[in-house]
Amino acid sequence: MGQSISIPTANPFQSSSFFSSSSSKRGPGFFTKLQIPVAKPKDFPALIGSCMSAASARTQEFLTFSDPEGKFCPSPQVLNQVFLATYIARSVGLDITDTFNCTTMTPEQRILLGADWVWALLEKPTKNPRVQIAVRVLHLPEMGAGPPESGSESIQMAQMESSSRSVCERMVEFCTSIGKDCYALFLFFGKRDDRENIYGVLSNNFGAAVGKCSQIDRALIENFLKGAKTFETPSGMMQAIVAKKKGDPLTLVVKFS
Secondary structure: OOOOOOOOOOOOHHHHHOOEEEEEEEOOOHHOOOOOOOOOOOOOOHHHHHOOOOOOOOHHHHHHHOOOOOOOOOHHHHHHHHHHHHHHHHHHHOOOOEEEEEEEEEEEHHHHHHOOOEEEEEOOOOOOOOEEEEEEEEOOHOOOOOOOOOOOOHHHHHHHHHOOHHHHHHHHHHHHHOOOEEEEEEEEEEEEEEEEEEEEEHHHHHHHHHHOOOOOOOHHHHHHHHHHOOOOHHHHHHHHHOOOOOOOOOHHHHHHO
């Protein structure tokens, strides 16, 4: 226990060893049966958006599921996995993983950085990340946080290191340390006044709230949704990110389903 773990200040995406796994080409499976619309290869924001929309639609089926006998209710972990499995299968089917990849976090990284997974828009031919989107799924409070991570020594160290900050603060700190090309996306699997849809709040400027608010938490982020009159689509979100001038702030509210 003499070691300490701290959030990296350098861009961890430059190192392939930082992550435990990433989306790669896989053989056909159940999700390859999902209908894939025809789109121009150059219109990759629309292709990426279609993958996100397909994942949201599939997850929504589980989110709205009601067991007549009241014995089965998908856990937060299951919902996350359904979203990721559908997204990855779709992106592999569209052959966009060399341009926009998806990397899942290890348990230690989820604790330290606050993110469940990271999307990255890659430059060619270097495959260095041009834009990163760190994603944290926020479930309805009554669903609970799920079982705690296993009590390995590395996880215990990560929990001790991050105990003074909320999960939202950890992710904002992580994205801010990388710069304006790293976005925090808080994905709401249902919200209080609409339990059946998936929403998102994306920003590369959450760091501006640090010091101005008592705490960056779910309530603060959910206020963005409460005040929204219109919502962007996943494809529109990606188009806005690609079109944004380097260094400019960008904040969007998005309806994924």
